[in-house]
Amino acid sequence: MQQWQPSASIEALRGRAAVIDRIRQFFAARDVLEVDTPALSVAAVSDPQLFPFATAFVPDGGGEPVWRYLHTSPEYPMKRLLAAGSGPIWQLCKVFRNGESGGRHNPEFSMLEWYRPGFDHHRLMDEVDELVGGILACVPARRVGYAALFAEVLELDIHCCSEEELARQGRERCGFVGELSRDGWLELLFSHCIEPSLIEPTLVYAFPASQAALAMIVEHDDAVPSAARFELFVQGMELANGYLELTDPDEQSRRFSADIQQRKEAGKAVLPVDELLVQALRAGMPSCAGVALGVDRLVMLALGAERIDQVIAFGFDRA
Known part of the structure; x- marks a missing residue:
């Protein structure tokens, strides 16, 4: 195949269009407003694990x-x-993440994101399951707590085991030789040992409070306070990540500061904080749940594709 040609077949692109049409119908039937926000921002994402593309605007x-x-x-x-x-x-x-490229990653990819005022994360899980189940014609997702999965798959009680035990398990099971934080070991074990086993649709919730990102902390999802956050996995692949959204501006500022400190400790560039978001929270954002879903991965599952470049017109090496 010549380099100018698309990485996806025309048949696959028709299938992709059909999935997107189903998504649009889903939200239209529920009277959810479609919006369009800027792709360029003065502030960068706070997550220390993500690396944005930067560009300079030069005045004419x-x-x-x-x-x-x-x-x-x-x-x-x-x-x-x-x-x-x-x-x-x-x-x-379209969203953009630097450094992410492979069979399931493209530096430029399509994201579906939606927010439901008045919903909690459990009610939003219902809606995610309904959307994905309708498109993939699959069984309803199993729901299981994060700690329960560690006990089930690895026979580890993450509420009681020491960081040393997590490190030992990480080194033995994953072959990792470096040093990680407690959350780092948990994330390594989850991604290498648990995630590949989640073949049938699975909604994982009650993540550790230390992994809350921009989610609220709740008392009732687990034996200890946990992040009101969930992830959906299908065929061993993460498909969606949702939160009961943080609305406290002071806590948001504190988490931004913690992210900056984590970036500094890791030797990463410190990026601008989105103060406009903090101002919006101070003005009053309604209690809501929100979720982001990888559309390209959803299309991969719907069409039985093995690589992300088989469901996008031009993969990164042809863009």
Whole structure:
């Protein structure tokens, strides 16, 4: 096949269009507003594990360049819309993550993100299951707690075991020779030993509170306080990540500061914080649940594709 040709077949692109049409119908039937937010932002994502693309805006006629970042998710501006009174919203857009390329990753990919004021994470799990089940014609997802999966698959009680025990398990099971934090060992064991076993649709919830990201902490999902967060896995592949969203502006600022400190300790570049999001939270964002879903991966599952470049018109090596 010549380099100018698409990486996906025309048949696959028709199948992709059909999936996107199903998504649009799903939200139209529920009266959820479709929105479109900027791909370029003055602030970057706070997550220390993500690396955004940066670009400089140079004013016509000269002047100092102004740095902007291609979004890794439309989360922050969508939350500003919620604070402005938008009601339930959804968006399907291109997002960009530097350094991510492979069979399941493309540096530019399509993300579906939606927010439901008045929903908690359990009610949003119902809706995610309904959308994905309708598109994939699969059984309803099993729901299981994060700690329960460690006990089931690895016979580990993560509430009681020491960091030394997690490190020993990580080295023995995954062959990792470096040093990690407690969360680092948990994430390594989950991704290498648990995630591949989640073949049937599985919604995992009650993540450790230390892995809350932008989710609230709740008391009732596990034996200890946990993050009101869930992830959906199908065929051993992560498909969606959802939260009962954090609405406290002071806690949001604290987590931004913690992310900055984590970046510094890891020797990574410190990126600008989205103060506009904090301002929106201070103005008052409604209690809501939100989720991001990888559309390319959903299409892969729907069409039985093995690689992400088989379901996008031009993969990274042909863009």
